Amino acid sequence: MAGIDEQNILTLLNKKIKPGESAKINFNTAKLYTTTAVEVPIIVERSTEPGPVVLITGGIHGDEINGVEIVRQTIAKGINKPAKGTIICIPVVNVFGFLNLKREFPDGRDLNRMFPGAKKGPLASRVAYQFTEEILPVADYCLDFHTGGSSRFNSAQIRIDKNEKELLELAHIFNAPFIVYSKTIAKSYRKSCMNLGKSVLLFEGGKSLDSNKEIAKIGVEGIQRFLSHLGMLREGFTVPKANQKSIIIEDSSWMRAKYSGLLHIKIPIGKKVEKGEYIAIITDPYGEFRHKVTASQTGYIINANQSPIVYQGDAIFHISKG
Template sequence: MAKAQNNDLIILGHTIKLGESKTIDFSIAKLYTSTKVEIPIIIERAAVPGPTVLLTAGIHGDEINGVEIVRQVIAKKINKPIIGTVICIPILNIFGFLNADRVFPDGRDLNRVFPGTKTGSLASRVAYHLTKKILPHIDYCMDFHTGGASRFNAAQVRLRPNDEELLELAKIFNPPFIVFSSNIEKSFRSTCAKMNIPIILFEGGKSLESNKHIVKHGVDGVLRMLRHFNMLSEKHLVPEIVSPAIIIEKSKWIRAQKSGLLHVKIECNKHVMKDEFLATITDPYGTMRFKVKSPNEGYIINVNHAPIVHQGDAIFHISTADAAAMPSEEDEMED
């Protein structure tokens, strides 16, 4: 049963009736100059009741691909449903977006402070209002991210293991990869799960970069999801599923064994064999050249694009049939 099927939708003191469109400015704090910083929330309601779907991006201010995915959904009017409600928040961390930075001005990661507190840090207050004022109205969520730092993620949906409902939704979204990844405490994904809101977490590309191929995967996934919910207008063409997503149940990081200049020799998404040549690490003086080889057969789902690395840095993320789950690695997986 959709949460807002038969009632007016009331968010942050604003009432949105069936058939109405409204943009609400979600304002938490000001800049030092007393300039207001507002988070636009774009709400589109059909005249016919139905599910309420939330699309979010920019939880990390430097993750541009997600912002562009939600922007295109709005610009192409994909967010105007024929039943139900679509709520779009293209940039949750406006402060980080203004600074081209992952975190809030106080150094807090918004995706590590959910469900937040009313009187806590700035990031915690944003998380609190999102959790208390918006999420109770939501039936489904799609949250868009990119790889952190210089790490480029293959287009993928992440979900916790043994969640059959989410797995079926992820297959409908149809990214190239579906990656099993446990929920992290105090993340947005974890909070949605505790509130029984199915959430599709899409990852693709890297921070401070807009990649048209990654963006297309995200927009196509939104189209497929809204069609599945019978919310999508017939004027929108939905790309057919050419091949099913590759499901990755276990994976591990390949780490630099030397410090130096990194020269990557393969593309992300590639299927590699055991001992296949992946990269070289050299010193700046031409005296050292170390070959990085694949420890096993698998799919490369993340590549470090940094030109220099230190010993121990994560340089590739590879699927594996026999790798145990590595909780200490989750921060590098989850963005």
């Protein structure tokens, strides 16, 4: 059973980790068809000083490389060695998807729609169950890193529920360019965190199957600011200064392609655009057709479809309202 006892000894997946110790624990999920074991490495760093437990995860979707890179850099730079408390890093939760460069598990299920899982359910559900039962209970704070799906590039953002004052404060401390009010999806990891009373920030940045240096930088610097706020960032690390206050997005809508063809985006993601502003063109492959795309409303571009080819009706821009 996961937990911390009166002597401040952390028990995680039946392994006991004392204050001041480091550990690498293998979260055994299942085996490949070849019977080769598939293990999810969990990196635990504990201070001698008591404090919060922060769980940092990436790769719940196997093709979301930016999240993996953010957690990797956090470990490689030693940011995960706390001044107090405990930091648990899991760079790749969905190792099955990561090995196949796919979002889902081999059973075709989305792990982030299977929480809290079932002990005797399908593979993804079993992993979600074990994670919820054996790892999540020890955490006080959860930072979960994602990207936009497919070719849709998300501007760096923290997603929280509206009217969550504590999470709003923590989101401002993290200081991604945007804070997006977003309803929690049923059976998501974020929902399970909330059901267990864990403070959770969901980071979105970039797109799947892509590694973006700027998105990774924003994520790692946000972690540093977050840990500093909790008094967990060790001496020797400079807390990155916030460039500007995060912009809160309360509502937004998608623009969809009016025509099929080649999509050419003409503005940077994250830019504030005015209604009617020229933001893209759609052409045919033969040089005969050219459609000018203009912004449907005034607002910030928080997501753009970077696919070079779109069909009529495809979502191409996600724009904030107001």
